[in-house]
Amino acid sequence: xxxxxxxxxxxxxxxxxxxxxxxxxxxxxxxxxxxxxxxxxxxxxxxxxxxxxxxxxxxxxxxxxxxxxxxxxxxxxxxxxxxxxxxxxxxxxxxxxxxxxxxxxxxxxxxxxxxxxxxxxxxxxxxxxxxxxxxxxxxxxxxxxxxxxxxxxxxxxxxxxxxxxxxxxxxxxxxxxxxxxxxxxxxxxxxxxxxxxxxxxxxxxxxxxxxxxxxxxxxxxxxxxxxxxxxxxxxxxxxxxxxxxxxxxxxxxxxxxxxxxxxxxxxxxxxxxxxxxxxxxxxxxxxxxxxxxxxxxxxxxxxxxxxxxxxxxxxxxxxxx
Amino acid sequence: xxxxxxxxxxxxxxxxxxxxxxxxxxxxxxxxxxxxxxxxxxxxxxxxxxxxxxxxxxxxxxxxxxxxxxxxxxxxxxxxxxxxxxxxxxxxxxxxxxxxxxxxxxxxxxxxxxxxxxxxxxxxxxxxxxxxxxxxxxxxxxxxxxxxxxxxxxxxxxxxxxxxxxxxxxxxxxxxxxxxxxxxxxxxxxxxxxxxxxxxxxxxxxxxxxxxxxxxxxxxxxxxxxxxxxxxxxxxxxxxxxxxxxxxxxxxxxxx
Numbered sequence: 001x002x003x004x005x006x007x008x009x010x011x012x013x014x015x016x017x018x019x020x021x022x023x024x025x026x027x028x029x030x031x032x033x034x035x036x037x038x039x040x041x042x043x044x045x046x047x048x049x050x051x052x053x054x055x056x057x058x059x060x061x062x063x064x065x066x067x068x069x070x071x072x073x074x075x076x077x078x079x080x081x082x083x084x085x086x087x088x089x090x091x092x093x094x095x096x097x098x099x100x101x102x103x104x105x106x107x108x109x110x111x112x113x114x115x116x117x118x119x120x121x122x123x124x125x126x127x128x129x130x131x132x133x134x135x136x137x138x139x140x141x142x143x144x145x146x147x148x149x150x151x152x153x154x155x156x157x158x159x160x161x162x163x164x165x166x167x168x169x170x171x172x173x174x175x176x177x178x179x180x181x182x183x184x185x186x187x188x189x190x191x192x193x194x195x196x197x198x199x200x201x202x203x204x205x206x207x208x209x210x211x212x213x214x215x216x217x218x219x220x221x222x223x224x225x226x227x228x229x230x231x232x233x234x235x236x237x238x239x240x241x242x243x244x245x246x247x248x249x250x251x252x253x254x255x256x257x258x259x260x261x262x263x264x265x266x267x268x269x270x271x272x273x274x275x276x277x278x279x280x281x282x283x284x285x286x287x288x289x290x291x292x293x294x295x296x297x298x299x300x301x302x303x304x305x306x307x308x309x310x311x312x313x314x315x316x317x318x319x320x321x
Numbered sequence: 322x323x324x325x326x327x328x329x330x331x332x333x334x335x336x337x338x339x340x341x342x343x344x345x346x347x348x349x350x351x352x353x354x355x356x357x358x359x360x361x362x363x364x365x366x367x368x369x370x371x372x373x374x375x376x377x378x379x380x381x382x383x384x385x386x387x388x389x390x391x392x393x394x395x396x397x398x399x400x401x402x403x404x405x406x407x408x409x410x411x412x413x414x415x416x417x418x419x420x421x422x423x424x425x426x427x428x429x430x431x432x433x434x435x436x437x438x439x440x441x442x443x444x445x446x447x448x449x450x451x452x453x454x455x456x457x458x459x460x461x462x463x464x465x466x467x468x469x470x471x472x473x474x475x476x477x478x479x480x481x482x483x484x485x486x487x488x489x490x491x492x493x494x495x496x497x498x499x500x501x502x503x504x505x506x507x508x509x510x511x512x513x514x515x516x517x518x519x520x521x522x523x524x525x526x527x528x529x530x531x532x533x534x535x536x537x538x539x540x541x542x543x544x545x546x547x548x549x550x551x552x553x554x555x556x557x558x559x560x561x562x563x564x565x566x567x568x569x570x571x572x573x574x575x576x577x
Contacts, residue, residue, distance in 0.1 A: 013577060050420055075422050076422045082413075084416075086416050089412055091340065091341065095340070100417070100421065102336060103418060105333070151421075
């Protein structure tokens with residue numbers, strides 16, 4: 001049975017539509033992602049899933065129960081890692097877990113054992129008696145995830161689990177999340193980091209302005225929309241008469257490039273002063289064709305295709321724009 | 322309006338507040354303890370020396386039970402304005418709680434009960450102090466803590482209404498200067514209301530603190546009479562009428 005089923009799920013706040021009739025299903029034991037820029041409606045969707053925000057219309061069932069009808073039952077089987085850490089600053093590290101366990105009516109002895117295991121798992125065991133505000137950003141995040149696991153949840157919801165963390169801290173969180181996945185925990189995460197989405201998610205939806213634009217597995221989506229590689233051409237300033245100048249002075253550069261390489265491409269996309277070319281098979285030949293042109297570009301780059309390209313293609317905008 | 326959704330988890334939320342309280346009760350308690358003692362010293366002993374007996378009592382004996390009531394009410398009001406607001410808005414503790422089986426109503430009711438706890442505790446501490454000073458005249462004073470619980474619950478509800486209406490930490494000053502201070506001054510803590518113009522007496526009768534003061538003073542001095550039932554009934558009735566309001570207002574702030 002699917003862990004989450006959403007049908008025509010809609011959320012309005014004060015007359016504004018934040019989520020527009022989306023459909024999705026999260027399967028047992030998978031890591032499912034919501035990828036999209038800020039304001040896409042990811043957090044709103046997540047808030048409905050963990051019964052914080054009431055659903056405006058549509059149907060939403062979590063673990064087989066309707067969110068409107070059984071919020072306490074649903075929440076007792078969820079782990080929630082909110083976007084903003086809301087650890088209890090009045091309590092110490094271990095106490096944070098123990099007090100949280102009380103909200104799930106977990107017997108004290110069980111809670112203590114589980115809390116110690118979790119602190120161990122998240123490399124926080126030696127900080128058990130520290131005040132929460134003494135922890136680094138990465139540690140707070142790990143503690144928040146540990147807290148979400150205190151009730152052995154069937155589904156863990158992570159709203160932007162690594163936003164604001166430095167790369168090292170982010171990788172540590174990813175490692176732990178991968179291990180949770182190996183243990184069979186169903187994960188749902190929102191992110192605007194495409195790397196996070198491609199590293200962790202089995203399947204994801206791309207969300208923008210309250211709608212789901214695409215759904216699939218990360219590699220599949222990239223292969224479907226973009227291909228294997230991307231040639232990125234910088235058109236900020238180009239050179240055609242011996243010095244770099246605005247692209248417009250050299251005529252319609254975009255048309256020139258596309259005309260010259262079209263037979264090698266499966267598509268292209270112009271965003272701002274960059275032109276993205278999607279080679280049909282071999283990126284190197286496209287690169288060579290461009291290098292043979294009488295024009296030089298501010299940059300020319302052949303790189304592997306990513307989810308960001310998919311997002312750009314679907315929305316015409318960057319993820320962090 | 323949505324019906325009340327309260328479960329035994331209220332106790333777990335209250336327990337969290339008590340754990341936090343047990344960690345810093347010394348600083349907390351001594352601060353709230355100090356102010357009533359200043360009033361007892363300055364007004365009871367200092368000013369009292371120049372004041373004629375009130376209702377047949379030396380001023381200190383008249384004043385002391387009133388301060389038990391007022392310090393209890395202030396303790397609750399601080400907790401359910403500043404304390405509640407910090408937990409909700411700055412610490413986001415409410416959001417962490419409602420992500421568990423705890424409901425928002427559980428959280429709000431636990432806030433009110435914690436405010437009530439503070440009233441009982443702080444009032445009782447002052448009661449013990451005035452007992453030590455020989456200002457408690459009757460074993461009826463044993464009933465003061467339950468009275469403080471009823472009054473504290475009402476003040477917790479009133480404070481949470483303000484917090485729900487004006488969720489902005491700067492505006493809590495207005496609550497204290499526009500509501501709490503007038504209540505403190507015109508509820509019979511410092512002088513009997515019978516000497517005031519009729520209109521102010523009527524207004525004062527509407528003050529919840531006035532009834533808590535009547536009850537506490539009656540019990541402390543052993544002047545227990547049937548009219549005290551009306552004071553008690555007034556507190557209970559007002560509480561029952563107002564209780565749904567903080568729930569409605571606070572839900573609105575957290576659940577969007």
